[in-house]
Amino acid sequence: MTKRVLIAMSGGVDSSVTAYLLKQRGYECAGATMRLTCSRSFGDDAPGSCCSLADLEDAEAVCERLGIPWQALDFREVFSHAVIDTFVRTYEAGQTPNPCIDCNRYLKFGALLDYARDHGFDAVATGHYGRIRTLEKTLAIRPEASGDGQSAEVGVNLLADIAKRAGAASPIWTLSCGADTAKDQSYVLYALDQERLAHTLLPLGGLIKERDVRRIAREQGFENAAKRDSQGICFVPDGDFANYIEQRRGRALPEGDVLDTSGAVLGRHRGAIRYTIGQRKGLGVASAHPLYVTAIDAAANTVTLGTPEDLLAHGLVADDWLWSAPAAIMEELLDDAGAAGLAVGAKIRYHHPTRPARLFWDAGGMRLAFDEPERGIAPGQAVVIYAGDVVLGGGRVAQALA
């Protein structure tokens, strides 16, 4: 029986090629474009936002060209609550949010996936650069998998262990890095659990964007073949998120003191939300050496600056943890690992190397201890753990540990 797939169409190149590839493979396809922001009339957003009129037209045009149905879905309310509110609240708490993570979790693989399954679709597809396979297949192709030495080795053992513990039960799904290492998006997809992975297709995972995807788009005559990659926060097209938050709150952010690590006042800041841990630019404080934001105290409304050394941390506590790998097995593995911790690779931010670490299951949440100290661990950001290039799960950084 032909599988029915709902494709999340942003109007960009990636999702367009996604639709084309699935059509080629014989899926029964339909395209959907989510309307996410609260512009006054449908699609009057500035260029660069998620659902400008031009983007909607691009998505519709591609579907028309492919001969598949297209629809726009109004998800503004979910987006506002699940993504924007969290974004604002996190900043106000002195932390640094990653709205794309929430958007994937609650929109693309949340509301959209729910909608799809409610409407007779078997799966949702997106243009993300990540690969979903069965664990069996992942283990089979393991030898040629690239990796960063040690953690890749660790990964093989872990994955084999998971397979062993799972026995011959229902298939286990793995989420791996995209083949295009420059575009890999596995980090922002860690909220895809087994259930969601079973109903998700990422046909671009094995392709290289500039080499393959754009070529296919050109060959198919897609208008958006040369369209720029999206970047920045889609609901803040001009990138001035501090101003966005001020607008949304209806008042200016209070000024506060900029301190050094001893507590001495170095200057003033125009709102603590303008800063993030590890930030160097825009501090307005001159010294013999560059200074970085090492702490943000929302309650005291202060920003503390220090040296690169002050940014080093050996571990972190994460909350809001989600397993991409089978949860029961992962928890069993953690229990068995005990005080030694579970050896994994950990990524504390997007576009950052995976670093060897040990994972512990503490009372309050997950704790990670890095083999070598990490720089600039920012609360609010996602930490994603890997076995080799396979995503095991992730959470939200609650606190860095010295």
Added chain:
RNA sequence: UGGGGCAUCGUCCAGCGGCAGGACUCGGGUUUUUGGUGCCCGCUACCUAGGUUCGAAUCCUAGUGCCCCAG
């Protein structure tokens, strides 16, 4: 107001007779479906007035300001 020291980019320092150099800040760019990091490019300065010299930020004199020690 006795003695000593210092006055150079917005900030901190280098240059001590031959076209003023760096770091930090700031601005721009690049990278990036978060923020940040990184990388590239750029910006602005010799306290004032005389003098010595072919030539002075650099030497001399005076002035002004600041600092330290003696009070």
